Amino acid sequence: MSTQTIEQVVGKPINRVDGRLKVTGMAHYSAEIELENVAYAVLVKSTIAKGSITNIDVTGAQKAPGVLAVITHLNAPKLNNLEEENFAIGKLGEKLMPLQSDQVYYDGQNIGIVVAETFEQARYAASLVQVTYDEQKPVFEIEQGLSQVYKPTQFFGEQLQVERGDVEQALAETDVRVEATYTTPIEHHNPMEPSASTAIWDGDRLTIYDTTQWVQGTGRIVAYILGIPDESVKIISHYLGGGFGCKGFTWSHPVLAAIAARKIGRPVKLPLTRQDMFTSCGHRARTIQEVTLGATKDGKLTAIRHVTTTETSPVDEFVEACGLTTRMLYACPNLQVAHNIVPLNIATPTPMRAPGEAPGTFALESAMDELAYKLGIDPVELRLINHADVHPHTNKPWSSKYLKECYQLGAQKFGWTRRNPTPGSMRDGENLIGWGMATATYPGYRTPAAAKAQIFADGRVVVSSATHDIGTGTYTVMTQVVADVLGLPVEQIEFKLGDSSMPMAPVAGGSQSAASVAPAVKGAAEEVLKRLIDIAIADEASPLYQASPEAIATDSGRIFRKNSPSRGETYTEILRRNNLPLVEVEALANTASSESQEARNPAVRICAGKDENADMQQYAFQSFGAQFAEVRINPRLGQVRVTRLVSAIDVGRILNHKTARSQILGGVVFGLGMALMEETVVDSQSGRLLVRNLADYHVPVNADIHEMEVLFIDKPDPRISSIGVRGVGEIGITGVAAAIANAVYHATGKRIRELPITPDKLL
Secondary structure, eight states: EEEOOSSSTTTTOOTTTTTHHHHOOOOOOOOGGGOTOOOEEEEEOOOSSSSSEEEEEEEHHHHSEHHHHHHHHETTOOOOOSSSOTTTTTSSSOOOOOSSSSSEESOOEEEEEEESSSSSHHHHHHHHHEEEEOOOOOSTGGGGGGGGGGGEEEEEESSSSSEOOOHHHHHHHHSEEEEEEEEEBBBBBOOOSSOOEEEEEEEEEEEEEOOOOOOHHHHHHHHHHHTOOOGGGGEEOSOOOOOOTTSSBBOHHHHHHHHHHHHHHHHEEOOOOOHHHHHHSBBBEEEEEEEEEEETTTTTEEEEEEEEEEEEEESOOOOOTTTTTTGSBBSOOOOEOOOOOOOSSSSSOOOOOSHHHHHHHHHHHHHHHHHHHHHHHOHHHHHHBBOSSTTTTTTTTBBBOOOOHHHHHHHHTTTTGGGOOOOOOETTEEEEEEEEEEEEEOOOOOOOOOEEEEETTTSEEEEEOOOSSSOHHHHHHHHHHHHHHOOOOOGGEEEEEBTSSSOOOOOOTOOHHHHHHHHHHHHHHHHHHHHHHHHHTOOTTTTTTTTOOGGGGEEEEEEEEEEEEEEEEEEHHHHHHOSSEEEEEEEEEEEEGGGGGSOOSEEEEEEEEHHHHHHHHHHHEEEEEEEEEEEEEETTTTEEEEEEEEEEEOOOOOOOHHHHHHHHHHHHHHHHHHTTTTOOOOOOOOOBOOOOOOTTTTOOGGGGGOOOEEOOOOOOOTTTEEEEOOOOOOGGGHHHHHHHHHHHHHSSSSSOOOSOHHHHHHH
């Protein structure tokens, strides 16, 4: 069987299929779900950073108008602790179970919930809750907590303490050495849509409309915590207004919404405020990174040492794994990567767009620029000299790698050869001009996923998977994949997602959704088409009767004989003549062995790539890119403007150039914010966050963004899947902060190693 379409859809920059719903307000988000008799809940948060609650007076809140319930640790139901986590099942954002004790570990910890008829009534009543504490001395700064420092072992299965060769000896014998410390601050995700949970009980069955990047993981976690069967919980998240990682794990608000709804016997909507988001959904942790590079006079790296010290909370461990990229980015025989964690009285950090890679590439790529200047070698040339032809740590060949092409393409588009390397040498009037570059990289993750494909007798096609569209364009690219397989226009296809009862899919994080789900969608569509063909060739009334599947082709919703195209019929005709309302198949796109692949047992299991189980073990999967930045600096004001950015990216095959470009643009803007603006400041006395809104937490706006260009290599990765696509959501941020910092040095001769780069650091 061959599929022929009038025009291949995959790769085309078609508009988002859900775009009209979003711009007309018809796409309903979790806080917008309309329900009868719904009540509203508001969180009560601690006002100290360490201690215990000695008294909590809810009398005033209970008497306030419209109040239905006030829940604290004194009357909350007992919840199950999840001591041993299995990421294949789900992941808690923070292991601290809400409202289970009087202990306070950080400012802004959830210590109560007020439920009322309206949101305004609940918010007012929450302000009336009076709490008395036995306050203890907290620790807020990494330097103050070093007595409690420890070495974590793993980050999602990756070893965090890594050595190869003899770094000490190599550094002692090296020709040229660069040694510097780089720091990054606390950053917050600040998606456009704050988190929200709407919980509805129907007997013993629970449905939650939740702002999550992982409906199935959230469902399993909530079920375990509440002590009910997995199948009794359904999580729905059809639309998400951005997440960037803060909605990837399960936080306390869906659990609290469920508790409140059960207590009052009504649906409860718990919308987080922008202020709540700063302490309820994680953040990117501060980092202190010590990087040492050794090289020969001709630029060949002989040693790399990258030591990261970062923070976590007293109740859980999260590592900002900055050194993982350093293991593999450049060929170097001697390497030491180490990570240290200091527990502080802060909320638990969590993944934020390219966790580890974003701050890690800032440090490593800044150090590479310093080395380039010390050697007198062009920064692009230095990276080419140290290009890793195989994975330096595992010695595995790359599944595909076009980093050299990224350097060449980006440099050519940017005009890099016109750069005068001398710092401060390029000017436009009184403004200093600086050009900088850096390497971008992010792992090529892929995990098992499943999809169901249905062809209906009325001509509709519905394909579903419990994946998500967090703004990335999943609805659109999956529709394109189905359209190509079935030879149908995208308007005839509906792709459904965001429901935990659908076929299994992984968390929409780690840039893995397209690489994981698209092969399952493709496989399900191919299998349902095969099933339809089997029905036709077994039907004596069909013009395809007893035809060989190899002698059959499809085009525009019609199946026909290759040697006689007039002898054929449409999908609809086949189903109607056989009195079938639909034909359906559920397929699992398998990868390497994984516990999660046994979670469901679809009728068809496929390997969406040649010898794919072997490939996932034999090759290293990684995306690469090159970032080029131009800055314009007013030397009197210290004001930095990024006037030009060029990103050349290798992420395998591009499913949709428009949505992929949007992802890279968004990542680059994230990187610009990281470089110049974003910082959450903690009060050194109280531990309170001094930044809790978008007026104070500065993110780039349209006026901050000038010329941006995205270039794709667009060559399929033949070993990650039959589609050849790797994820595109996170690589865009990597390397951007370093490229901008390197451009600032080129413009001013001042090396800024502490983000964000603000005027006070330049003047």
